[in-house]
Amino acid sequence: MCQLLGMNCNTPTDILFSFEGFHRRGGLTDHHADGWGIAFFENKGCRVFLDDKPSVESPVADLVRRYPIKSENVIAHIRKATQGEINLANTHPFMREMWGQYWIFAHNGNLESFHPEAGEHYRPVGTTDSERAFCHLMEKLRVKWSEPPEEDALFEEVARLAAEISANGVFNFMLSNGQSLFVHCSTHLHYIIRRAPFNTAHLVDDDVSVDFASVTTPRDQVAMIATQPLTDNERWTALSPGELILFRDGEPRLIHKQAG
Amino acid sequence: MCQLLGMNCNTPTDILFSFEGFHRRGGLTDHHADGWGIAFFENKGCRVFLDDKPSVESPVADLVRRYPIKSENVIAHIRKATQGEINLANTHPFMREMWGQYWIFAHNGNLESFHPEAGEHYRPVGTTDSERAFCHLMEKLRVKWSEPPEEDALFEEVARLAAEISANGVFNFMLSNGQSLFVHCSTHLHYIIRRAPFNTAHLVDDDVSVDFASVTTPRDQVAMIATQPLTDNERWTALSPGELILFRDGEPRLIHKQAG
Numbered sequence: 001m002c003q004l005l006g007m008n009c010n011t012p013t014d015i016l017f018s019f020e021g022f023h024r025r026g027g028l029t030d031h032h033a034d035g036w037g038i039a040f041f042e043n044k045g046c047r048v049f050l051d052d053k054p055s056v057e058s059p060v061a062d063l064v065r066r067y068p069i070k071s072e073n074v075i076a077h078i079r080k081a082t083q084g085e086i087n088l089a090n091t092h093p094f095m096r097e098m099w100g101q102y103w104i105f106a107h108n109g110n111l112e113s114f115h116p117e118a119g120e121h122y123r124p125v126g127t128t129d130s131e132r133a134f135c136h137l138m139e140k141l142r143v144k145w146s147e148p149p150e151e152d153a154l155f156e157e158v159a160r161l162a163a164e165i166s167a168n169g170v171f172n173f174m175l176s177n178g179q180s181l182f183v184h185c186s187t188h189l190h191y192i193i194r195r196a197p198f199n200t201a202h203l204v205d206d207d208v209s210v211d212f213a214s215v216t217t218p219r220d221q222v223a224m225i226a227t228q229p230l231t232d233n234e235r236w237t238a239l240s241p242g243e244l245i246l247f248r249d250g251e252p253r254l255i256h257k258q259a260g
Numbered sequence: 261m262c263q264l265l266g267m268n269c270n271t272p273t274d275i276l277f278s279f280e281g282f283h284r285r286g287g288l289t290d291h292h293a294d295g296w297g298i299a300f301f302e303n304k305g306c307r308v309f310l311d312d313k314p315s316v317e318s319p320v321a322d323l324v325r326r327y328p329i330k331s332e333n334v335i336a337h338i339r340k341a342t343q344g345e346i347n348l349a350n351t352h353p354f355m356r357e358m359w360g361q362y363w364i365f366a367h368n369g370n371l372e373s374f375h376p377e378a379g380e381h382y383r384p385v386g387t388t389d390s391e392r393a394f395c396h397l398m399e400k401l402r403v404k405w406s407e408p409p410e411e412d413a414l415f416e417e418v419a420r421l422a423a424e425i426s427a428n429g430v431f432n433f434m435l436s437n438g439q440s441l442f443v444h445c446s447t448h449l450h451y452i453i454r455r456a457p458f459n460t461a462h463l464v465d466d467d468v469s470v471d472f473a474s475v476t477t478p479r480d481q482v483a484m485i486a487t488q489p490l491t492d493n494e495r496w497t498a499l500s501p502g503e504l505i506l507f508r509d510g511e512p513r514l515i516h517k518q519a520g
Contacts, residue, residue, distance in 0.1 A: 042312075042347070042348045043347060043348070043349065044347075044348075044349040044385050044386065045310075045312075045347055045348025045349035045350070045351065045385070045386065046348070046349075047308070047309070047310045047311075047348060048307070048308065049307070049309070050305075050307045051307075052302075052305075059323060059326065059327045060323065060327070062323075063319060063320065063322075063323040066319065067319045067320070087302070087303060087304075087305055088302045088303070088304075088305025088306070088307060089302075089303065089304040089305035089306075090305070091305065095355070096357060097356060097382065097383065097385060099383065100378075100383040100384060100385055101385060102385055118360075120381075120406075121380075121381055122357065123357065123359065123360040124360060125304050125305070125357060125360055125361060125362055126304065126305065146380075
């Protein structure tokens with residue numbers, strides 16, 4: 001199973017501390033060694049760093065660890081290949097443009113039986129179930145709306161499509177257009193909101209701590225989302241199966257829970 | 261004016277030597293200090309490194325200088341902003357997906373009066389004339405063909421569209437889908453084909469030489485294309501205004517010259 005990491009903030013923030021622990025899961029503290037990637041939104045722009053090397057020995061991961069890119073929305077992924085060869089075209093996160101916005105997507109799970117028809121607007125380049133699901137999602141949204149809809153309507157439609165696609169298997173995913181971060185859980189996803197008063201956090205994967213009070217201002221608010229909690233002295237909230245959350249400005253704004 | 265650099269080869273090759281000279285033009289030997297970017301195709305996959313810092317002081321450029329990514333098609337760009345703010349969304353090269361292939365584009369010039377209608381399939385995210393031209397080009401190709409056409413037909417159509425768009429100003433550009441590299445000249449572009457017997461080349465921008473014989477095999481063939489020649493002891497060929505060349509496997513395969 002792959003590992004997902006997401007961040008959504010009310011002010012551009014670097015992800016160095018969390019990435020420090022997360023990237024060690026790519027071949028060191030865990031066995032997700034089939035490539036990795038990270039996307040940083042900076043306003044409307046986006047840069048995606050990809051590598052098909054395991055993240056613990058990747059020169060690109062070294063760069064990301066040293067270069068404090070400040071971003072309001074980040075999505076990272078460490079791959080354990082279930083479908084599709086290990087190559088760059090199959091490395092998450094994936095990017096497409098819709099409505100004059102970049103959209104970034106990463107997936108953890110398996111959608112073996114999912115083979116939707118090729119779209120008019122979006123087609124996969126690689127051979128993963130994940131990119132197929134992403135293109136299908138984009139296609140459905142783009143066909144429904146030729147201009148960006150209201151956020152509530154968009155959220156409802158993403159929830160509907162996520163439920164539909166989830167019928168084909170495990171569909172934990174993160175999706176962002178640089179403003180909001182959509183997070184959908186089939187099996188494992190956890191989040192935490194960090195806001196004042198800030199405390200010291202300690203990484204699960206490495207003996208590293210950070211005192212957030214020393215690197216933040218009192219109005220900063222940061223949502224961190226990960227497959228498994230990254231710290232061992234903070235309280236993370238588990239998402240329930242079928243739950244979709246839209247994070248904006250560092251907090252959950254819209255929540256959809258599956259009827260139980 | 262911006263600077264363009266392209267490479268097309270018959271075998272995956274690193275661009276370290278040429279990038280060494282090229283990146284110095286971003287703020288050191290020349291004044292193109294408004295960000296830079298480079299895209300590497302690896303089979304169908306593509307990674308794009310972008311930075312809105314000048315390339316001579318960019319940590320991302322440091323990574324690219326040290327990490328020998330082997331690629332058959334590379335497009336790099338150093339920006340001197342003429343239109344659009346200096347930010348990541350306006351940094352070349354730009355990427356879109358068409359026909360299940362990634363397409364990469366970078367532009368040098370100015371198309372001040374060019375404001376085409378928003379497309380059905382592709383829209384700009386940033387505010388540059390360059391991204392507008394790229395999206396327009398993609399839109400026209402996608403509307404004409406819903407599946408990838410024969411290379412000759414595609415080349416003729418790109419030549420027609422390039423001539424049409426060029427009526428709005430200066431349109432030097434590079435475009436690639438990972439198989440072929442299209443290069444169009446309005447004003448300044450030069451290329452060189454390196455093949456056996458290989459010689460030693462010396463950079464214009466830095467006192468660095470490389471003996472290509474020691475790093476190649478006899479069947480390697482590499483086309484380098486740049487705004488201005490990168491070496492001072494090799495013979496570069498200047499493209500003529502209105503000329504479009506399709507490079508494949510390290511050599512010019514199709515050439516369109518403007519009727520004189």
